[in-house]
Amino acid sequence: MKTSAWYKTIIYSLLVLFSIYFLFPFIWIVLTALKTESEVYQYPLVFFPGGWRFSNFVDAWNAQPFSKYLLNSITITVLTTIGQIISCSMIAYGFSRYEFKFKNGLFILLLATMMIPWDVTMIPLYMQFNLFGWINTLKPLIIPAFFGSAYYVFLLRQFLMGVPKELEHAAKIDGANDFQTYSRIFVPIMKAPLTLIAVLNILSVWNDYLGPLIFLQDRSKYTLALGLAAFKGVHELQIIPIMSITILMIIPPVIAFLFAQKYIVEGISGAIK
Amino acid sequence: MEQAAKSYKRARKLAKWTPYLFISPWIVGILLFTVGPLVFSLIMSFFNWPVTSKPKFIGLGNYSKMFTDDPQFYKSLWITLKFAIFYVPLSLGISLILALLITQNVKGVKIFRTIFYLPAVVSGVAVSIIWGWIFNTKYGILNYALSLLGIEGPKWLVDPNSAIISIVIASAWGVGTMMLIFYTNIKGISPDLYESAAIDGAGPFRQFWSITLPLITPTLFFNLITSTISALQQLTLVLLLTNGGPLKSTYFYGLFVYNNAFKHHKLGYASANAWFMFIIILLLTALIFRSSSVWVFYENEVKNKPARGGKGK
Numbered sequence: 001m002k003t004s005a006w007y008k009t010i011i012y013s014l015l016v017l018f019s020i021y022f023l024f025p026f027i028w029i030v031l032t033a034l035k036t037e038s039e040v041y042q043y044p045l046v047f048f049p050g051g052w053r054f055s056n057f058v059d060a061w062n063a064q065p066f067s068k069y070l071l072n073s074i075t076i077t078v079l080t081t082i083g084q085i086i087s088c089s090m091i092a093y094g095f096s097r098y099e100f101k102f103k104n105g106l107f108i109l110l111l112a113t114m115m116i117p118w119d120v121t122m123i124p125l126y127m128q129f130n131l132f133g134w135i136n137t138l139k140p141l142i143i144p145a146f147f148g149s150a151y152y153v154f155l156l157r158q159f160l161m162g163v164p165k166e167l168e169h170a171a172k173i174d175g176a177n178d179f180q181t182y183s184r185i186f187v188p189i190m191k192a193p194l195t196l197i198a199v200l201n202i203l204s205v206w207n208d209y210l211g212p213l214i215f216l217q218d219r220s221k222y223t224l225a226l227g228l229a230a231f232k233g234v235h236e237l238q239i240i241p242i243m244s245i246t247i248l249m250i251i252p253p254v255i256a257f258l259f260a261q262k263y264i265v266e267g268i269s270g271a272i273k
Numbered sequence: 274m275e276q277a278a279k280s281y282k283r284a285r286k287l288a289k290w291t292p293y294l295f296i297s298p299w300i301v302g303i304l305l306f307t308v309g310p311l312v313f314s315l316i317m318s319f320f321n322w323p324v325t326s327k328p329k330f331i332g333l334g335n336y337s338k339m340f341t342d343d344p345q346f347y348k349s350l351w352i353t354l355k356f357a358i359f360y361v362p363l364s365l366g367i368s369l370i371l372a373l374l375i376t377q378n379v380k381g382v383k384i385f386r387t388i389f390y391l392p393a394v395v396s397g398v399a400v401s402i403i404w405g406w407i408f409n410t411k412y413g414i415l416n417y418a419l420s421l422l423g424i425e426g427p428k429w430l431v432d433p434n435s436a437i438i439s440i441v442i443a444s445a446w447g448v449g450t451m452m453l454i455f456y457t458n459i460k461g462i463s464p465d466l467y468e469s470a471a472i473d474g475a476g477p478f479r480q481f482w483s484i485t486l487p488l489i490t491p492t493l494f495f496n497l498i499t500s501t502i503s504a505l506q507q508l509t510l511v512l513l514l515t516n517g518g519p520l521k522s523t524y525f526y527g528l529f530v531y532n533n534a535f536k537h538h539k540l541g542y543a544s545a546n547a548w549f550m551f552i553i554i555l556l557l558t559a560l561i562f563r564s565s566s567v568w569v570f571y572e573n574e575v576k577n578k579p580a581r582g583g584k585g586k
Contacts (some may be wrong), residue, residue: 012379014374015385018367018370018371018389021446022388022446023388026391028403028407028414029402040412045417086301090295090298091295094293094295094296097292098291100292109303110299115506116551117547119546120310120551121307121310122534123314123317127313144301144306147301148302153299178288178291178295182295190442194463203394207394207397207399209396239406243402246403247567249395249398250395250396252394257391261387264390264453265457
């Protein structure tokens with residue numbers, strides 16, 4: 001029994017120690033965001049803000065057209081999520097419920113595309129979108145999402161492989177055509193994994209920096225991530241607004257994660273089994 | 274009768290195309306956004322391709338310049354390699370330890386799981402700002418805390434000697450996804466194995482070495498590869514935390530390619546740079562394919578395949 005108590009002590013110490021590493025940076029930026037300018041640059045450091053200035057958030061928001069950036073970020077996030085859900089569910093359905101020529105070869109190709117480094121395709125894509133007249137619009141960040149994403153297709157396919165074949169036979173007997181079987185029976189079944197890919201997509205698109213950096217130029221087209229980074233460049237020393245915006249930007253993905261935590265854990269386990 | 278046969282035939286013909294219809298978005302997408310650009314990028318890598326004037330075919334010129342006439346190429350490669358050597362074992366180690374911790378049967382473990390995963394949902398921009406502030410030489414909390422312990426902290430991002438380590442620390446903050454992959458694997462191990470080991474008198478460490486570790490090797494290898502690939506492609510954090518400095522000590526390969534393309538506008542050269550990295554990644558992936566037990570979904574594929582000759586013509 002004594003060893004077990006020791007063991008538990010060690011486990012808890014490690015849990016707490018790692019929690020400091022993972023949680024403390026969040027706490028520290030919140031504390032910084034609520035300080036006054038002079039408190040931030042005091043040494044020895046003051047830990048807690050004196051005035052808890054929540055107005056810092058409003059000031060930071062008004063320092064740049066962040067409402068505009070927010071709207072852009074939301075537009076991209078919502079539209080890509082819709083695009084991914086429609087396209088990936090269709091593609092995964094095709095790959096998992098049918099036998100067809102070249103199926104395995106195509107699927108291996110799909111997996112292989114996950115290995116392509118971003119910079120190989122980025123340069124020609126930039127030129128291609130330039131040719132389409134899409135540079136400095138939100139299109140390059142939205143439209144590709146309507147053509148599926150290998151990783152999400154793979155996740156959905158793994159899920160669909162576990163759904164018994166009898167289901168579509170039954171639907172067929174009831175007179176449903178292939179598309180009806182997909183949309184009326186399989187889409188509802190895929191609710192859990194579709195939620196997972198929606199959340200994964202929201203996280204990655206909301207946080208994306210390189211895509212917007214390369215494709216967008218005008219300030220009015222900026223996303224939150226770009227606005228935040230621009231802030232860093234222009235007002236190198238205005239640490240308070242930077243921290244405030246950082247916190248505001250973190251909140252939506254954190255909420256999305258907390259909502260979908262269960263799906264994320266289950267979805268990842270489903271994918272690697 | 275004949276009519277029915279005809280429409281049946283037509284339906285059969287249509288049915289043959291149905292699966293392709295379902296996967297058609299992907300086929301169009303891959304041609305438009307992956308294969309096309311990939312081929313074009315390969316072509317570009319054989320050209321001197323400035324933005325302003327006409328491209329000129331130079332054969333393997335870009336590649337030979339890269340290997341013989343650009344010291345920055347080797348420097349960036351070495352910096353990236355150094356980063357990977359620090360980052361990969363560290364991120365694997367931390368995420369495995371975390372996964373083991375959150376599979377322990379202790380109270381509040383779900384809260385810890387959430388805390389450990391949380392940074393993984395934060396963007397590169399936010400991560401760079403948070404850690405930039407923590408590492409701040411003058412007002413950073415890290416060196417202040419160290420000073421309270423009587424230690425003079427390094428200058429983190431400002432000192433070429435510690436800049437890479439700083440980026441490793443900031444990157445390792447986001448190991449949550451890797452942790453979850455280990456976690457679900459460990460959770461899937463049958464408790465019977467541990468029970469019988471415990472009866473045989475095996476302690477927790479012995480159980481880890483003899484049961485957990487061997488059983489998670491496929492996941493370990495999977496995480497090793499993904500972690501290596503992401504280390505080789507590290508860009509956002511570097512761009513925002515140090516932008517290659519100080520004294521080019523963090524001029525990562527990703528930044529080298531990015532600057533060649535979008536700052537120096539040497540599109541052909543940057544394409545050659547990118548293809549070189551692609552080949553390295555392909556070689557690494559070849560390692561995965563060679564060990565079939567590692568790509569677990571591959572096993573599934575074989576299992577779910579119908580018996581040969583059963584269907585078709």
